[in-house]
Amino acid sequence: MKRRVLVVEDEPIIRMVLEEVLEEAGWEVVVAKDGQEARARYTPEVELVLLDIRLPGVDGVELAEEFLTARPACRVVVMSGHGTPETVNRALRVGVCGFLHKPFSFEDVVSLLDELERGPVTSSARLAASPF
Amino acid sequence: LSTASDAALPVRLSLNPLPLDTAAGVCMVVTNLTDERRREASLLASLREKEALLREIHHRVKNNLQVVAGLLHLQARRTTEPETRGVFVRSENRVLSMALIHESLYQSEDLAAVSFGTYLEKLVEQLLGAHRPERDTIRIVVMADEVLLPLETAVPLGLVVNELVTNAFKHAFTGRPGGEIRVELIRLAEGRMRVVVEDDGVGWDGGKSAGRNTLGMQLVRTLVGQIDGELDVRGGPGGTSFRIQARVGGVA
Numbered sequence: 570m571k572r573r574v575l576v577v578e579d580e581p582i583i584r585m586v587l588e589e590v591l592e593e594a595g596w597e598v599v600v601a602k603d604g605q606e607a608r609a610r611y612t613p614e615v616e617l618v619l620l621d622i623r624l625p626g627v628d629g630v631e632l633a634e635e636f637l638t639a640r641p642a643c644r645v646v647v648m649s650g651h652g653t654p655e656t657v658n659r660a661l662r663v664g665v666c667g668f669l670h671k672p673f674s675f676e677d678v679v680s681l682l683d684e685l686e687r688g689p690v691t692s693s694a695r696l697a698a699s700p701f
Numbered sequence: 702l703s704t705a706s707d708a709a710l711p712v713r714l715s716l717n718p719l720p721l722d723t724a725a726g727v728c729m730v731v732t733n734l735t736d737e738r739r740r741e742a743s744l745l746a747s748l749r750e751k752e753a754l755l756r757e758i759h760h761r762v763k764n765n766l767q768v769v770a771g772l773l774h775l776q777a778r779r780t781t782e783p784e785t786r787g788v789f790v791r792s793e794n795r796v797l798s799m800a801l802i803h804e805s806l807y808q809s810e811d812l813a814a815v816s817f818g819t820y821l822e823k824l825v826e827q828l829l830g831a832h833r834p835e836r837d838t839i840r841i842v843v844m845a846d847e848v849l850l851p852l853e854t855a856v857p858l859g860l861v862v863n864e865l866v867t868n869a870f871k872h873a874f875t876g877r878p879g880g881e882i883r884v885e886l887i888r889l890a891e892g893r894m895r896v897v898v899e900d901d902g903v904g905w906d907g908g909k910s911a912g913r914n915t916l917g918m919q920l921v922r923t924l925v926g927q928i929d930g931e932l933d934v935r936g937g938p939g940g941t942s943f944r945i946q947a948r949v950g951g952v953a
Contacts, residue, residue, distance in 0.1 A: 583768060671800075672763060672766065674827050
């Protein structure tokens with residue numbers, strides 16, 4: 570059975586590329602363009618959320634906290650700029666397990682998520698160790 | 702001093718001795734600074750607003766460049782011919798190297814200068830992500846002094862490093878199991894700097910072999926010229942070294 574990832578990104582082209590790249594890598598991809606859609610599509614089957622930190626009308630970190638409070642076993646990777654320390658710390662405090670820094674190479678997305686799949690500690694270390 | 706409604710009144714007091722014959726005297730001038738303070742506050746607010754706007758512009762430019770990279774990626778994925786696909790991927794990486802400058806400016810305190818050493822570390826990380834097959838066998842080391850560069854120098858120099866590192870990934874270790882690429886940024890005397898990209902690979906033959914005198918090298922020469930820099934290329938059995946010297950402060 571395919572693993573399900575929820576991609577929350579307001580920019581349509583980025584959403585489209587991520588959907589294609591992740592589908593090819595074997596994920597079942599569900600997409601959402603804003604917080605409202607993301608909440609509606611955050612079903613129990615979603616194992617991983619790839620979440621843009623800057624979304625219209627909602628704070629990405631608050632949305633991550635909402636998701637993780639509802640289901641702590643789900644993993645959330647935040648897509649952001651290289652981030653201020655405050656934002657990064659806030660995201661880590663609510664339990665975000667990784668950062669995908671914009672601008673990012675689309676070639677890298679799948680390998681980052683695969684790394685996360687192989688073990689949360691190692692993956693988190695690699696993903697979260699260089700938040701800037 | 703205070704106003705009739707008991708609000709504190711900002712004032713400047715000037716006291717000057719008056720040379721009088723009969724007694725000591727002082728001339729006191731009281732200047733009401735209310736308008737001056739109001740103008741200062743207004744200027745400060747305007748400055749902060751412009752800073753926020755500029756920050757937002759850098760953020761949007763970065764996002765737009767990430768979208769352009771996405772479009773190139775989509776096109777690359779629909780291209781079956783490997784060489785053409787490579788052209789799209791290289792273009793995508795060039796755009797991302799520019800996007801990273803705008804992200805760095807967005808994060809910088811004064812919005813006018815990029816910490817180029819930090820930028821190089823992020824750029825190399827990004828390039829490693831884009832070269833998945835090669836990154837398991839090629840080691841890449843960044844040694845950078847802290848050098849602040851203005852946008853007009855950082856963008857072309859970022860592109861230059863992008864080209865040289867990509868070139869090394871693709872060609873420096875042909876027929877070898879792997880190797881090392883070193884990227885150095887050295888602050889020199891008299892407001893100058895040196896950027897070095899070198900590898901311990903097969904050694905560049907001055908572009909005689911296929912693939913190493915392509916658009917990438919043309920771009921390197923053009924962009925080094927754009928920042929009034931000097932390019933020195935040394936190739937031999939021990940590898941290839943590209944050295945660029947330029948002014949830190951941008952084009953004169």
